[in-house]
Amino acid sequence: MTVKSKIKxxxxxAPKGKVFVLSDFSPLGNYKTIQKQINLLVQEGExxxxxxxxxxxxxYNELVQRSVPASAEEIAEAYARKNRWKISPAGDLALNxxxxxxxxxxxxxxxxxxxxxxxxxxxxxxxxxxxxxQRESNMHPVSAMVIEALKTLGQERVSxxxxxxxxxxxxxxxxxxxxxxxVNARSWIRDLINxxxxxx
Numbered sequence: 001m002t003v004k005s006k007i008k009x010x011x012x013x014a015p016k017g018k019v020f021v022l023s024d025f026s027p028l029g030n031y032k033t034i035q036k037q038i039n040l041l042v043q044e045g046e047x048x049x050x051x052x053x054x055x056x057x058x059x060y061n062e063l064v065q066r067s068v069p070a071s072a073e074e075i076a077e078a079y080a081r082k083n084r085w086k087i088s089p090a091g092d093l094a095l096n097x098x099x100x101x102x103x104x105x106x107x108x109x110x111x112x113x114x115x116x117x118x119x120x121x122x123x124x125x126x127x128x129x130x131x132x133x134q135r136e137s138n139m140h141p142v143s144a145m146v147i148e149a150l151k152t153l154g155q156e157r158v159s160x161x162x163x164x165x166x167x168x169x170x171x172x173x174x175x176x177x178x179x180x181x182x183v184n185a186r187s188w189i190r191d192l193i194n195x196x197x198x199x200x
Contacts, residue, residue: 003029004037011046017059019050019074021082051119054078069122072108076119076127085114086137088144090130091152098149098166111148113137135184142174143181147189155188163192167199175200 001009006028011020025034038055041047047055050070059068070078073093080087088094091109095101112129119127136144146166150158170178175196182193 003033004040007034007037007041008046011041011057014057016057017068017070018057019070019078020047020055020057021078022053023082050075051079051121053082072121072125072127075121076108076110076129079119079127080110080112080114080129083114085112085129086141087112087114087129088139088141088148090145090148094145094149095152097145098169100149100153100162100165111136111144139181140174140177142170143178146170146178146193147182147185150189150192151186155192158192160195163196164199167196172200 007025010025010028011018014020022031022034022038025038028034029037038047042049042055045058048058048067050056054075056070060066061068076087079085087110089097089109090111091107092101092103092105093108093110096103096105106125108125108127110127110129111132113134114129114131116131117129119129121127139147149166153162167175178193182190185193
């Protein structure tokens with residue numbers, strides 16, 4: 001079986017809309033061969049290129065008669081996987097993911113173990129990666145997201161209702177991990193995490 005056939009089989013069994021990076025196919029052949037075959041598959045319509053080194057299996061919705069694009073979050077996760085970064089939602093995205101805001105952001109902010117970088121997508125969307133220290137990037141992703149959400153709100157805007165909402169979204173293991181990861185956070189964030197214990 002050729003490398004191209006192996007890649008096509010991998011794509012065929014994947015769900016529609018699946019986002020790939022080149023390294024996802026690395027067990028199937030050497031880098032240059034995979035890159036060449038992926039480019040051919042893009043030309044043939046088997047894959048759609050979203051960004052350099054990031055591809056999507058087409059997802060055509062018959063009901064609305066159009067292709068469904070990959071979400072900014074899927075692209076961000078693929079970008080991080082491609083570069084071997086650890087990322088976690090920050091800013092308004094963290095608030096949205098934690099159920100603290102219903103506003104869908106047009107800019108998607110992440111903290112990252114990689115360098116600070118801005119990636120522009122189609123439809124005016126932007127993904128921003130902000131470099132943080134190794135100590136912060138090594139936090140559990142849920143802990144990092146909670147802490148980033150609290151930072152985004154600011155100490156004065158965090159109500160008891162907010163703390164109750166956050167606490168209700170965390171299972172016991174996640175909350176215990178948050179307490180461990182929060183040891184090195186700002187003192188007011190540590191105090192808020194301790195306050196959450198009342199809602200467990």
